[in-house]
Amino acid sequence: MRTKARSCAALALASALAACTVGPDYHVPENAAISRPGAKAPFSAGEGTIADPLPARWWSLYDDPVLDQLEEEALTANTDLRAAGANLARSAAIVRATKGEGDPEVALDATVERARLSGESFLKYETLPVTNLGIGGGEVSYQLDLFGQIRRRVEQADAEHEATQALTEAVQVTLAAEVARAYVAVCGENEAMELAEEILAKREHILAASQRLHAAGKIAAPEVTRAEQAMLQARAQLPGHRARVRAGLYRLAFLLGRTPDQYPREAEACHALPHLSRPLPIGDGATLLARRPDVRAAERRLAAATAGIGVAKADLYPHIAIGGGAGTFGLLEDVGQAMAGHWSLGAMISWAFPTRTQRAKVTMAEVATDKALAEFDAAVLEALQETETALSNYRERHNRAVDLEEALGKARTLDAQSRRMFEAGKVGLRDDLSSGVDLIAARDAEREAQDAVAQSQIDLFLALGGGWTQAPQPSPGS
Template structure:
């Protein structure tokens, strides 16, 4: 008996020694992947408005706006989308631990006490066995020998999937940060637009009052009064749009901060001027961009998980080997624990479903899945480069347009000043003076809208650059 046990233990050790054999491809980033192309690593087309300095952590701090800083921190702590992403990440981490647990020894214990009458014929006795008290106790320990990497490849697949989920969580953070900045800029811009609209309305009302006085003096016709009053109504009609847009942006901020609309941040309501960058926007280069973009990292980790999936499918073509040890006691209750009621076993089990076309097709499907993940990874890389270059182009051209409209506003200021002097000298009438001042307000509003587009395009660029933590 002892010799047989020694031979069995030796066989088990030999099987365990082979456990380093893992089937399936080991993951490495394919050389032909789009991320390895020279064009993907090249500098970005930034221009004078940007620098090759790396994007700093918490990019919104570049605006040097304490209110925006506080709003961003509150959103990152309480946003509901981030809470959902955090829960998904925690679930993914638990799945990794569960997969690693497949390599742990599996233990089971059963115990029961029964009052029963056993079948006499089951013991080849043709008589009735008396009712007795029975005790049953059993324990088993089993361990799967990961000979062909069935467990290791599953762990590798689960870990890569968890890392992809982690990157997607960062993508949610980047999006939330950009949306908070976008909503805050909208509040500031709409408040400033409302002030300019009120200024334009006041001037139109003065112009209408002048038209009424001139008409009463017989110096103008009724059509001039009608036209002036219509312009007043037009100017007044712009105010509700700006008020509603500002209120909607405040409610958007409340949502992003995980609050009800009535709990919108009052500190944001006081902003009446767009935040501006005080230095060129740092963008880095293509290689830094692709390393920072969370969606690119998620796609690469998904490719790694798909590659491990090939190993999972191939490992299932090979035998599953389990070592087991079990023992227990079964008998009359008073004999439980005694030698004559005890039993034990030690051995191994091989479970092998011989490969069929169905199992082989699963390997082919896993390979196709990895090819698809590679294509999706390449698409994500190219999409990241396209989004960034597009955002840079809009930023440059919006900035050029805003600079031109600033010059238009300066010319309007000069014209308004000239007409004011002519009016004060008695060489021009009040309508000419007021009209030039209304044109100035219009020029200011056009300039404000253009710089609002610049601020929004900056945020779009930060979003395309992938943020930073």
């Protein structure tokens, strides 16, 4: 009974000491920027936006099957994302290795040999005969982790792994935006090229009409030269559009993990900018900061730095381990018998008395935590600044597109009026064709404005931290 009582007391003492994990327990500091009321406030919404939460697969708001297909393929085949996945798997392995430091260590060995032992080692002044020896044994040791050296390391590794996972999601966010950006560029340039071809056709008609009028002596030669110059300038626009279309297609091929010759043909067929099927959902500051992967990564790095203080402080205290071993050593025929056996049981304390070096490491860990908090605050403030800036750009580009759409309406009215005057014989063919050129130019200006709106939408989606799907992630396991 007395032995049992002593054992229970020892276990109770060990449990009490195990609860004495040194270093601060992590929590988001009250003075962190993310805790400010302004960080959680609604955004300055405007025309074309609503306060609804942003869906994870934001590109589905365009109702474009080709874009949906490109995004899904990129999220499985992109090389940057594959590299990020490998980093995440490595991080998970580091967590498992760190947790393994708290596992019991078991060592086994066995040897059979023919040898002649030293007689003097047995205090005999004679030569011993050659014999067959059997040697074997095993040891088990376990670190008690009384001051949390291992627990704080596990906390640190877990937080760093979660930061790596957030950075993997950041790659997904950027990738989704880049795929949409390249696709929109291809669609916009194809549409612009069609308009440029229409302008070229009009300019060619104007040149032909000018040449006929000059031949009839109704206009001077400079008028023909001016028409030739305008036609050549219109033709010179086409190579740039073709090059930008190809660049966009090759960019999509890269993002999809393909070679340039395997660019997506389905994207090549797009000749009109995709448009949102409903107002753009932007949420508020609180949902933004919870969703932005760079903010979550910075917060997890702060948690890891805080755990690092505990790691440094725990190294100021003794490392205590218990262990035991048993084995056999003797003649081969005596292996397994009591006279050849041995065993041991005990504890080991390892403690390097704290010096200025060890205490300086604690200070270094505390300073690293201050730095991580500053970086966390910066990530929060930058996320808010980027989102408000993207919203402002989107609103102003949207307003510009509305004005140019009205201007396009006026250009259509003017072209119709010019056509009626031409049919009534009040203006010449060149004037009528020039009116058509102005209409196409107005269409191109409105298209360019809509392209800027589409690009600003993508910028806003990127700032909002949308565009990733919760795919299976490597888990640290147990």
